[in-house]
Amino acid sequence: METDKRYFIEGLFIIGLLVGMALFFVWLANSGKRDDVLYRIHFAESVSGLSLGDSVKFHGVDVGTKVEIYLTIAELAANGAAVVVASSELLELVGLCHRIVVLHEGRSVATFRHDEFDEALILSACFGQGLADDH
Numbered sequence: 291m292e293t294d295k296r297y298f299i300e301g302l303f304i305i306g307l308l309v310g311m312a313l314f315f316v317w318l319a320n321s322g323k324r325d326d327v328l329y330r331i332h333f334a335e336s337v338s339g340l341s342l343g344d345s346v347k348f349h350g351v352d353v354g355t356k357v358e359i360y361l362t363i364a365e366l367a368a369n370g371a372a373v374v375v376a377s378s379e380l381l382e383l384v385g386l387c388h389r390i391v392v393l394h395e396g397r398s399v400a401t402f403r404h405d406e407f408d409e410a411l412i413l414s415a416c417f418g419q420g421l422a423d424d425h
Contacts, residue, residue, distance in 0.1 A: 360386060380409060394418040 363386060367373050377383055383390055384407050392400040392415040400415035402408070 380412060384409065384412075392416055 363373050363375065367388070375383065375386055388404050390402045390407065390412060391398055392402075392412060394416065395418065399418060400412070402412060
């Protein structure tokens with residue numbers, strides 16, 4: 291009788307250990323799949339600049355949230371913060387920026403002020419055609 295009880299307790303212990311190990315491996319496998327999307331940035335003190343990542347950070351963000359992000363950027367800029375937006379989406383840049391600097395092969399090839407925005411010229415500079423930072 292004692293032997294049966296001992297085998298039963300050992301069996302429960304082994305089953306519990308196996309379940310625990312399985313849950314640990316599931317947790318470990320999923321720990322790297324978090325969505326690190328930052329929607330809003332709050333600073334306790336003033337900042338001199340803010341850099342937002344390329345559109346990779348915004349993939350999968352619904353329209354309402356993207357509008358909130360744009361409004362936050364506009365509010366920060368209106369309050370005197372320097373905001374750098376790096377994006378490959380031209381319409382996004384035209385809507386957000388006061389100035390667009392086009393980089394091609396690691397160097398600045400064109401700079402456009404808001405009143406000079408011309409999608410054809412900006413695209414041309416993106417492909418390295420024409421302008422040499424004289425715009």
